[in-house]
Amino acid sequence: MMNLLNSIVFFASISSMVVMYFIIGDNRSDIEFHNGKAYLTAEKRELTELQPFTFENYLNGDWAKTFDLFVNDNFPHRETFMQWSVQLRKLRGIEVENQEKIVYLKPKKGEQPKFDEQGNPIEYLDEYDESYSNGLLILNGRVYPRSGGSPKLAANFARMVSDYAAQLAGEVRVLTAVPPLSSAFIPAAEYSHYNGQNQRSLEAIRNNLTNGAIFCDVFTELNNHAGEQLYFGTDHHWKPIGAYYAYVAFCKGAGFTPVPLEQMEKRTKTNFLGTMYQMTQDPSVKENPDVMDYYIPKVQTTAIRYGEFGFKGSAAKVFEHGCSGGATYSTFLGGDRPLMKITTNVKNGRKAVVIKNSMGNAFSVFLISHYEELWVVDLRYSKQNLIEIIRTNKINDLIFAPGMNHVMNPNTVNMMRRLGTQSGVYIPPKPKPVVDSTTVITDTIP
Amino acid sequence: MVFSSLTFIYVFLPLSLLFHYLSRNTLYRNIALTVFSLIFYAWGEPMWIILLLISSFYDYFNGILVERFHGTWKAKLFLILSVVGNLGILFAYKYGGFIWENIDWMLKNFNEWFNTSMETPFEKPTNTLPIGISFYTFQTISYVVDVYRGDVKAQRNPLNFLMFVSLFHQLVAGPIVRYVTIAEQIENRKVDWALISSGVGRFCFGLFKKVVVANIASELVDKYMIYTYHGDGNFDLSSYEAWFGIVMFSVQIYFDFSGYSDMAIGLGRMFGFKYDENFKHPYAAQSVGDFYRRWHISLGTFLRDYVYFPLGGGRKNRYRNVVIVWLLTGFWHGASWNFVLWGLYFGCFMVIEKLLEDVLKKTPRIIRHAYTLILIVFSRALFYFDTLYLSNPHFENSDFKYESDWSPLFGFIGNLFSSPNAVNPAFYGDLMMHVYFFILVILLCIPWDEIFTEENRFRLKVERVYYFAQPAVNFALLAIATTLLVNATHNPFIYFRF
Numbered sequence: 001m002m003n004l005l006n007s008i009v010f011f012a013s014i015s016s017m018v019v020m021y022f023i024i025g026d027n028r029s030d031i032e033f034h035n036g037k038a039y040l041t042a043e044k045r046e047l048t049e050l051q052p053f054t055f056e057n058y059l060n061g062d063w064a065k066t067f068d069l070f071v072n073d074n075f076p077h078r079e080t081f082m083q084w085s086v087q088l089r090k091l092r093g094i095e096v097e098n099q100e101k102i103v104y105l106k107p108k109k110g111e112q113p114k115f116d117e118q119g120n121p122i123e124y125l126d127e128y129d130e131s132y133s134n135g136l137l138i139l140n141g142r143v144y145p146r147s148g149g150s151p152k153l154a155a156n157f158a159r160m161v162s163d164y165a166a167q168l169a170g171e172v173r174v175l176t177a178v179p180p181l182s183s184a185f186i187p188a189a190e191y192s193h194y195n196g197q198n199q200r201s202l203e204a205i206r207n208n209l210t211n212g213a214i215f216c217d218v219f220t221e222l223n224n225h226a227g228e229q230l231y232f233g234t235d236h237h238w239k240p241i242g243a244y245y246a247y248v249a250f251c252k253g254a255g256f257t258p259v260p261l262e263q264m265e266k267r268t269k270t271n272f273l274g275t276m277y278q279m280t281q282d283p284s285v286k287e288n289p290d291v292m293d294y295y296i297p298k299v300q301t302t303a304i305r306y307g308e309f310g311f312k313g314s315a316a317k318v319f320e321h322g323c324s325g326g327a328t329y330s331t332f333l334g335g336d337r338p339l340m341k342i343t344t345n346v347k348n349g350r351k352a353v354v355i356k357n358s359m360g361n362a363f364s365v366f367l368i369s370h371y372e373e374l375w376v377v378d379l380r381y382s383k384q385n386l387i388e389i390i391r392t393n394k395i396n397d398l399i400f401a402p403g404m405n406h407v408m409n410p411n412t413v414n415m416m417r418r419l420g421t422q423s424g425v426y427i428p429p430k431p432k433p434v435v436d437s438t439t440v441i442t443d444t445i446p
Numbered sequence: 447m448v449f450s451s452l453t454f455i456y457v458f459l460p461l462s463l464l465f466h467y468l469s470r471n472t473l474y475r476n477i478a479l480t481v482f483s484l485i486f487y488a489w490g491e492p493m494w495i496i497l498l499l500i501s502s503f504y505d506y507f508n509g510i511l512v513e514r515f516h517g518t519w520k521a522k523l524f525l526i527l528s529v530v531g532n533l534g535i536l537f538a539y540k541y542g543g544f545i546w547e548n549i550d551w552m553l554k555n556f557n558e559w560f561n562t563s564m565e566t567p568f569e570k571p572t573n574t575l576p577i578g579i580s581f582y583t584f585q586t587i588s589y590v591v592d593v594y595r596g597d598v599k600a601q602r603n604p605l606n607f608l609m610f611v612s613l614f615h616q617l618v619a620g621p622i623v624r625y626v627t628i629a630e631q632i633e634n635r636k637v638d639w640a641l642i643s644s645g646v647g648r649f650c651f652g653l654f655k656k657v658v659v660a661n662i663a664s665e666l667v668d669k670y671m672i673y674t675y676h677g678d679g680n681f682d683l684s685s686y687e688a689w690f691g692i693v694m695f696s697v698q699i700y701f702d703f704s705g706y707s708d709m710a711i712g713l714g715r716m717f718g719f720k721y722d723e724n725f726k727h728p729y730a731a732q733s734v735g736d737f738y739r740r741w742h743i744s745l746g747t748f749l750r751d752y753v754y755f756p757l758g759g760g761r762k763n764r765y766r767n768v769v770i771v772w773l774l775t776g777f778w779h780g781a782s783w784n785f786v787l788w789g790l791y792f793g794c795f796m797v798i799e800k801l802l803e804d805v806l807k808k809t810p811r812i813i814r815h816a817y818t819l820i821l822i823v824f825s826r827a828l829f830y831f832d833t834l835y836l837s838n839p840h841f842e843n844s845d846f847k848y849e850s851d852w853s854p855l856f857g858f859i860g861n862l863f864s865s866p867n868a869v870n871p872a873f874y875g876d877l878m879m880h881v882y883f884f885i886l887v888i889l890l891c892i893p894w895d896e897i898f899t900e901e902n903r904f905r906l907k908v909e910r911v912y913y914f915a916q917p918a919v920n921f922a923l924l925a926i927a928t929t930l931l932v933n934a935t936h937n938p939f940i941y942f943r944f
Contacts, residue, residue: 002913002917003639004639006643006646006916006917009920009921010920011463014924018456018460059492067453068452068453071451071452072452075452075456078932081928081929081932085932085933091882092880092883093879094878
């Protein structure tokens with residue numbers, strides 16, 4: 001009797017999921033739709049769809065792999081199971097309060113940047129960041145990279161900036177405003193060496209800048225406020241307040257007067273679990289979601305965003321107030337646009353280009369108080385020619401504001417260098433010459 | 447396809463059970479099972495199915511011919527053809543690259559010493575290892591040998607033979623099921639609810655062992671078997687952390703492989719097959735010889751019956767035979783000198799044990815157990831590391847990131863008992879965070895069925911309670927495994943690569 005019951009319960013359990021999948025369908029709380037495509041909200045990625053079955057994709061194994069991903073992504077009540085798994089994993093042992101943990105991430109095979117024939121990177125993949133290769137430290141529910149940069153690699157970045165300064169001498173001012181990694185501000189004495197290491201790395205930029213390029217001392221400004229939460233604990237970006245102090249440092253370097261925070265509109269977003277949580281899936285991180293206070297300068301703006309190539313733009317916003325959940329940081333500029341042009345009502349005639357990665361998004365929005373026109377270039381995605389933008393639009397300031405992780409990565413430094421030389425138009429890859437082996441020349445019979 | 451995937455548990459398994467039990471007709475059931483087995487094998491890497499089919503039909507005919515010419519030189523010829531053919535496939539796909547590397551290495555050295563310019567006579571094979579090849583080639587060899595010995599009749603129905611070779615329960619990672627074990631069940635298997643129910647229990651338990659124990663242990667292995675250079679001559683791994691990593695790898699490899707075998711045995715029962723056990727609490731072993739009888743039993747018995755006994759067993763050249771069997775056991779696991787050394791290592795200890803048999807018998811159980819466990823754990827390092835080299839990291843090179851080798855185990859890098867960069871508090875945190883997990887591992891390694899024999903009253907009581915609780919217990923095990931699988935990123939079976 002119990003044997004029969006055991007068998008029936010098991011078979012009913014393993015059969016039920018397929019049935020439930022068809023009952024639930026698209027009626028899920030963990031996905032959202034954009035442009036007709038479904039996205040997993042928490043993981044910020046597209047939901048895997050079932051590939052049409054073809055002999056070719058079956059033979060190369062793609063169909064089976066996608067099918068497995070499809071089953072995983074569409075498992076009934078997936079989000080609930082994910083939450084349960086976090087609780088279940090806690091049962092492994094005793095959580096020690098204030099106990100640090102280290103999580104190691106590994107680069108996924110086959111997810112390396114692609115390079116052209118000259119060895120220049122042509123496609124950026126940020127699935128894995130080199131600055132995480134020493135592991136991530138989790139302390140009191142907050143995540144920090146176990147890296148403090150490298151003076152040697154920072155010097156390489158400074159040389160690239162100096163080359164631009166030489167090339168554009170007399171045309172634009174070139175400035176750098178590079179923030180340290182959050183590891184500089186880990187609130188525990190045993191990690192204080194990261195503070196010094198970050199500082200040494202950034203000092204190496206100052207020491208190697210030539211040709212009149214200006215170094216804005218973001219580190220010192222942030223260090224003066226080290227007791228505040230300058231970076232997110234659940235995400236790899238900084239908080240707007242950290243970006244604001246960097247902006248203050250920038251103003252000091254550029255000779256501007258920073259706008260006080262009190263003169264800006266303050267808004268708040270809560271319950272932000274960002275990329276660091278997604279990567280570590282650590283319960284203590286989940287229990288400490290970030291709160292994001294952000295500040296809106298009282299400046300009227302219009303913005304245009306462009307694709308990777310060309311200058312055919314569409315309307316955009318400097319602040320996307322609707323962003324929430326895992327996408328909270330996309331509040332600034334709406335996320336990583338390849339190229340964005342912001343026009344303001346600050347009629348001072350000054351124009352600037354900011355070269356940045358996502359760290360620069362929260363920083364750039366403060367600059368609108370000082371420029372009539374601001375071009376924001378994402379070093380990873382923009383294929384427009386930087387020199388052309390500068391000369392065509394008579395730019396005054398060229399500001400390099402990438403995160404430290406991109407300063408320390410020779411590939412992304414090469415990408416910044418390439419911004420000034422790339423053609424700016426899409427060149428399709430040359431088709432391989434077709435040799436028609438079936439062509440047979442025969443004598444014609446008269 | 448792997449057993450511990452949502453696709454297998456929630457799509458493939460219910461469909462295969464449903465189609466298998468649609469009819470009572472054995473022919474229909476065998477067709478259904480063969481079709482599902484081929485789908486299972488072809489999942490992700492369909493090209494290798496051709497090799498499987500060739501191998502199956504090759505030995506199908508060899509079996510028939512060996513039987514037809516029984517007692518003549520022709521039977522021996524077809525037996526040799528079968529063994530050579532199967533080992534040829536195995537060598538071509540599994541050992542080709544290894545052989546090439548060694549010939550190439552020898553020729554390079556020879557050229558250097560004698561100033562010649564010889565080149566390796568063939569190109570380096572670039573084949574990837576077809577999944578399950580080590581298992582199914584041994585199964586078909588055992589079949590033809592058994593037919594030759596007259597232990598079993600040759601299978602005349604090609605469908606039945608293909609089903610025997612391709613049965614998805616044990617095809618890709620064992621146990622090595624011999625034809626003689628299931629010959630009767632292929633043609634006439636009796637299924638009842640007790641057998642299916644015991645299969646369900648065994649499958650759920652195996653799944654739990656794999657997903658809960660092996661996968662969590664693998665996370666710790668990834669963390670403590672790789673060391674990172676932090677500059678200024680500092681590494682983040684101390685020796686005792688590295689040894690902890692090896693212990694966790696010993697846990698991972700046992701629960702991974704035995705979990706798979708449990709699932710295979712359970713699946714077999716669900717479909718009416720009774721496979722032999724492949725593990726009997728190996729970490730409770732009292733000697734290396736005892737360990738050999740408890741670990742990967744199907745490979746051990748295969749080599750015992752087809753290599754050790756024909757060589758003379760314990761009667762003639764006993765020590766040589768023991769070392770040969772262990773060498774082959776090591777070499778079966780992979781094309782690397784590490785595995786050969788692993789086999790030699792155990793072979794030598796087994797010879798020493800035979801020589802010191804009397805001393806070992808007088809040694810207290812706990813010391814014997816500790817000695818065996820230390821030998822086993824140390825041997826796992828030979829399994830884990832790809833090479834025998836110690837790395838020589840260039841400390842001044844800032845690009846050096848992380849490495850995995852023998853160095854930290856013996857304090858060649860880093861510190862023996864402490865490490866910089868605050869890893870030690872994190873290590874303590876990890877130990878505390880996994881303390882219940884360690885208790886679970888110990889409980890699962892204890893041979894309860896040997897402590898409480900079948901007549902034991904306590905055992906009978908527990909079995910009675912389990913009988914009534916089994917639907918709930920198995921549902922809970924399945925639910926726990928599913929919960930972790932939905933959120934899993936790391937889920938390989940180690941023995942897939944052997």
